[in-house]
Amino acid sequence: MTVYLIDSSFEGLLCAVFEWFERKPGPVMLKTTQQHQPDAFSDIFHVHNDHKKADRVWKGLQARLSKDWIRKFYCTFLSEDPAAYHSLFEFSCYIFNNAPGVEANYGNEYVLALAQTAKKVEREKHRMEAFIRFQHSADGIFYCTIDPDFNVLPLILSHFRNRYTDQQWVIYDIKRHYGLYYNLEIVAEIQLESLEEKRLQKPAEAFLSEKENLYARLWQDYFKSTNIAARKNTRLHVQHVPKRYWKYLTEKISI
Template structure:
């Protein structure tokens, strides 16, 4: 068995597929470079990212799959799971070795795994869109620090760009150390140093606008006034709004 090492980028994953067909080494085990433990008995091939090779594989997938499945492929990649990377590699090889419609064979474990992982990532995307609450800073910026299970920033970018088109905002992924900045015209990827990230995670009161506390109080009062205590169903509520998302919700900050 040969181990293919990739750096975790989409380009390197696609190049691994290209190299497999180019070299036909037989059974391959895909691993991330940072997780690899060298030994003297296993053949290792380090996949070098190559834009042209990756582009050929991507176009080949587009010829095989509809837009829905291409999105599943991308969402599965955004899960950042080593198992998902392996399934994507095997899934792509399986598609190219079989006639049209192979992606509908859910009896194939890699087809099933890609579909299930994509569904989990999409669910995280929808929850981020629903639960993110911005805070207003003294300089007029709206921001929120998040730490989602999956790398969903690329998926939620368009939603927030459309919904908050008239205000500058930052959504920063504290777990992956990068974020999105919207300047009223375009969205850009940004990175901050450790000190700035710490400030973003728990901002000091003097960094917030004077109206921020009022906004929070008004929202909490509205939430309490619309809540019917007699019809409270905590189990159902937690099912729809898991506790790990409560840190994003203004109405939950006192809980």
């Protein structure tokens, strides 16, 4: 079997689809260069990124799929799951090789895989929007660090830009080493040096606003005052707010 190697980029994935239709090599396995383990039996084809080829494939998918399925496609890519890359490749070939509307065939394993993976990514996106808590720095910027299961920063951008239009903020993904910075006009992608990342995760008192601890205590007091001990249901609470998200919540952190 031929193995198509891509560089994990969205452009590389689309170029792999283009190359398959141009070469017609038969069944292939799509893998990223990071996950590939060389063997003596597979033919290797390195997919080189080409903006024009990727653009043709993307426009073709947009012409054949609804906006909802285009979003599912993109969300599946953001899952960063190596198996999902192959599912996206096979799904694309399936869409181009059949009549319009075949994406409704959930009997196809790749259609089902996209729907299931996209649902997980969307769930993570909603949780990040709900559970992110900003801290106020001494220079007036609100910031937070996150390490979500999936690469959801592109999906939560518009939510925070529309909701916090009157303040500067930074949301930084420490797992993927990049973040978003809003300067009251535009949102820009940023990357910090390792030392700056560490400082952002565990800021010194001098880094924080003088009133940050006060704000945190006020929020914790409000949370405690609205809590009804007699109706405490830990199992249901953990179901809606999994423990891995507690590190983001001011009301769960002792000051």
